[in-house]
Amino acid sequence: MIGETTFDRVLIRGGGALLALIWIAPLAYAVWAAFHPPAFEARFELMAPLTLDNFASAWSQAPFARYFLNTILLVTMILSAQLVLCTLAAFAFARLEFPGKTFLFTLILMQLLVMPDILLVENYKTMRALGLVDTIIAIGLPYFASGFAIFLLRQTFMTIPKELDEAARVEGCSLLGLLWRVYVPLGKPAMLAFGLVSVSHHWNNFLWPLIITNSVETRPLTVGLSIFATTDSGTEWAVINAATLMTSAPLLLGFLLFQRQFVQSFMRAGIK
Amino acid sequence: MKLLNVFLATSALTLFASQANAVDLEFYFPVAVGGAAADTIQSLTEEYMANNEGVKIDAIYTGSYADTTTKAITAVRGGNAPQLIISLSTDMYTFIDEDMIVAWDNYLTEDEQKNWIGGFYPAFMANSQTEGKTWGIPFQRSTPVLYWNKEAFKAAGLDPEKGPANWAEMVEMGKKLTVKDASGNVTQWGVHIPSSGFPSWLWTGIVAGNGGLLADDTGKNVNFNSDAAVGALEALVSLSSKDGVMAPGILDWGGTPKAFFEGQAAMIWTTTGNLTNVRTNAPFDFGVGFLPGLKQNGAPTGGGNFYLLKGSTDEELQAAADFVKWATAPEQAAKWTIATGYVAPRPDVWETETMKDYVKGFPQALVARDQLDYAVAELSTFEGPKVTQLLNSALESAITGQKSPKEALDGAQAEADAILKAYH
Incomplete structure (x- = not known):
């Protein structure tokens, strides 16, 4: 193995630091603008006065408490439904034999290739036929059977040694018991990784929730944030940044707290 | 006026009393x-609902104009169209093309067609009527004006009470107002005409001031490279390149009021939708004036209209039309104007006591109204988004110096002709 020279180390660390800096810059700006009076939006003075007014004004401009509740309900509902449905489906595709298996799996894979935006009108028609327009369920329903989750979990389940499966069967484990006792525990890293992708995607999703919801009682945070799109009267960066920080704070905090677990599960699940 | 209101209200009441069954309406509105x-x-x-039993209106806030249009088109395609939406006045041809709106004329009596429709400022109706029919009712409408910083004028030895009357004066004042520090960097620019995103809007005003029009009222013909248009773009480009009174490059739209408040620009061009914002936040006295024209006064209108959407019963659409008649009636329109800074769309609104009081304390609000006499339609054609976008790109390429104004506009004209050929 070739030894790492000081120069290499400087280069690697320096490059990493530079990338990190570029990545953090927008966030750092958001924090700066959110905690200072609007006069300091574009003036960076170390001694600029700190303030929480921007948060207060953002909070008072929209019913954020309700939006938070809606978003949390939404992502919890979607993730639970996805985990249950997709684990069952993935297990079937990985370990069971049934007619049309390959065809069905191809269909599910095709879901990965279709841009969700193309389906907006069709999905809207379906929700209308079901009488679900303007409900939180309607925001989540089209995403319950996630092709990505089925694919990811199937691949994970396929890598689980057949011996474990057979040993459990010999011990008299039922099919569902097998799934619960063998496959789910071993598939956890993949599920965790998928959970993060799913939660962050639906936390930030905008277009579909905007179209399908009509009232404060159902709208998620992202749609609530759009109230600050005030093109005719000039942009209040301070307030926008405060609102944006507020809405993304739970995700950021969650990621910082569980950083190690997330990174590990991503490495194990092999997705980036 | 009061009497007329009472009359309108009672006639609306009796109208609804005669309709026994309840009407549920959906109404999408954006706010900018x-x-x-x-x-x-x-x-x-x-x-309105409190005064009109049997009508239930679900007013649904739908974010920006673009979001509202997306949501409305999806709802129409999905068979669940709202009865009423507010959307950009320039969307008219797009909506007609999509076959998703109905003309207001079917829901108005002959008298209303004449007196109610006829009661709006003609400048606003220019973007609301085509082929002899009325498709939009002006509501949140605006027009750009020039704001100037009186303190900066005083500091430059100019009369703080007098803004520029024409383009030449603006350039001349701009030269005095452009301040440089010891090392030659500009700390205050004379004028700031934002050009990010949709430069075509303000530029329409410069063209109108140069005696030109960008499109006719059929929505099928544009005139981007007329002498007036080329001259207008050359004048705009010269502000940075020759006169040295405006910062070079693309200037941000959203940051314009901020640049004004912080003294980075002594004169700005922006919408009257900003009046309330500037009034609350400018740390100095400011004046408001007409857009200074190259040859004459001229400005575009902008903002949103009410549209009636296809897909509901006649009874529902009639109820929606009645609500709009009420919402644009003087007292209601006055409230709306004062809350937002949008220009009240009818002369009779300005006659209400509420508006008179408001204007007394804030005479700057009158400038936009008076400018309407010189206002032209905002660029609106079939395939509107595409045509406007290619014009915006052409303007940006001229402003950033990649192309000469003539070259950029000739290109835009050719592209637009190709798109609009399908409608001839």
Whole structure:
């Protein structure tokens, strides 16, 4: 193995630091603008006065408490439904034999290739036929059977040694018991990784929730944030940044707290 | 005026009393001027419902104009169209093309067609009528004006009470107002005409001031490279390149009021939708004036209209039309104008006591109204988004110096002709 020279180390660390800096810059700006009076939006003075007014004004401009509740309900509902449905489906595709298996799996894979935006009108028609327009369920329903989750979990389940499966069967484990006792525990890293992708995607999703919801009682945070799109009267960066920080704070905090677990599960699940 | 209101209200009441069954209406509206405006619309609809039993209006705030259009088109395609939406006045041809709106004329009596429709400022109706029919009712309408910093004028030895009357004066004043520090960097520019995103809007005003029009009222013909248009673009480009009174490059739209408040620019061009914002936040006295024209006064109109959407019963659409008649009536329109800074769309609104009081304390609000006499339609054609976008790109390429104004506009004209050929 070739030894790492000081120069290499400087280069690697320096490059990493530079990338990190570029990545953090927008966030750092958001924090700066959110905690200072609007006069300091574009003036960076170390001694600029700190303030929480921007948060207060953002909070008072929209019913954020309700939006938070809606978003949390939404992502919890979607993730639970996805985990249950997709684990069952993935297990079937990985370990069971049934007619049309390959065809069905191809269909599910095709879901990965279709841009969700193309389906907006069709999905809207379906929700209308079901009488679900303007409900939180309607925001989540089209995403319950996630092709990505089925694919990811199937691949994970396929890598689980057949011996474990057979040993459990010999011990008299039922099919569902097998799934619960063998496959789910071993598939956890993949599920965790998928959970993060799913939660962050639906936390930030905008277009579909905007179209399908009509009232404060159902709208998620992202749609609530759009109230600050005030093109005719000039942009209040301070307030926008405060609102944006507020809405993304739970995700950021969650990621910082569980950083190690997330990174590990991503490495194990092999997705980036 | 009061009497007329009472009469209108009672006639509306009797009209509804005769319709026994309840009507449920959905109404999508965007707001482009800050959160409080949405509350004003909510309270207007609530007031209307309280006075009109049997009508239920669900006013749905739908974010920006673009979001509203997306949501409305999806709802129409999905068979669940709202009865009423507010969308950009320039969307008219797009909506007609999509076959998703109905003309207001079917829901108005002959008298209303004449007196109610006829009661709006003609400048606003230019973007609301085509082929002899009325498709949009002006509501949140604006027009750009020039704001100037009186303190900066005083410091430059100019009369702080007098803004520029024409383009040449603006350039001349701009030269005096452009301030440089010891090392030669500009600390205050004379004028700031934003050009990010949709430069075509303000540029329409410069063209009108140069005696030109960009499109006719069929929505099928554009005139981007007329002498007036080329001259207007050359004048705009010269502000940075020759006169040295405006910062070079693309200037941000959203940051314009900020640049004004912080003294980075002594004169700015922006919408009247900003009046309330500037009034609250400018740390100095400011003046408001007409857009200075190259040859004459000229400005575009902008903003949103009410549209009636296809896909509901005649009874529902009639109820929606009645609500709009009420919402644009003087008292209601006055409330809306004061809350937002949008230009009241009818002369009779300005006659109300509420408006008179407001204008007394804030005469700057009158400038936009008076400018309407010289206003032209905002660029609106079939395939509107595409045509406007290619014009915007052409303007940006001229402003950043990649192409000469003539070259950029000739290109845009050829592209637009190719798109609009399908409609001839």
